[in-house]
Amino acid sequence: MSEIDIIKETYEKIKNMEIRGAGRIGRAAAKALKEYALKISNLSEEEFKNKMKEAGDLLISARPTAVSLPNAVKYVLKGLNEENPKEKIIERADEFINSSLKAIENIGKFGANRIKDGDTILTHCNSEAAISVIKTAYDEGKDIKVFCTETRPRNQGYITAKTLYDYGIDVTLIVDSAVRYFIKDIDIVVVGADAITANGCLVNKIGTSQIALIANESRVPFLTAAETYKFHPKTIVGELIEIEERDPEEVTTFEEKYKGIKIRNPAFDVTPAKYIDAIITEIGLIPPQGAWYIIEKYFGWLEK
């Protein structure tokens, strides 16, 4: 096994979604960069830097939408501009991983303040940050129920349902198209985030924007749980976020006779800021209009 295989293995796992979830892919990339930096030796400083940059580029190319991935890589690789780059890379990778885990914990605490005793919460897909909010509310002794959507085509909602059920929470699984049918039973919607744009839009699992629209129509608060590394720095200069379109076979396969039927499989959609009541971050709840401030404050170090 050559050193670069550490990076290639993580790249493959992120690409085929063996490792998935915006936070998890960011931490996996940071860990791979650390392990790679530890393995490569006998190189000049310049060679080391070039190899680390190539590794970072490969990891970033695994999936295009969740900004946690490039944000994690850029955070770690900033160590290349400092003295003792190898040590700095290792230090910064650990820093990113630990601060990510701490952020999820804090999001849980802040978000749980918005959950009332007796609430029924709707969530979509499988988000560590949203689950942290739900589990924390439950840990505080609140009597809560949770509705989970299946989240076609990959059904990550099943993971959420099982995780919360194992935790002792009252869980109901519904098909994605049943959200409007059940919205009268829902008190609050909490979902995760793959990216937040400078104008406060949420990029998250396909179907999120429909849920937000339904919640808005029914005056049910819609919140997203997003660590600050989910904020997309380049949207501040007008860059658009690429929506990943995945293999049609994830949706279905038709027999030969029907091969002419086109199948589209976008993995994410965009929820406009006007449907979002609050973004729960590790530094507190912010209105979507505050996204610009977060990007400016936390990503000043990124090239713009």
Ligand SMILES: O=P(O)(O)OC[C@H]1O[C@H](OP(=O)(O)O)[C@H](O)[C@@H]1O
């Ligand atoms: O970072 P956490 O909160 O875990 O997840 C955030 C989001 O990442 C997931 O994407 P995918 O399943 O990897 O495509 C979902 O869209 C989820 O809402």
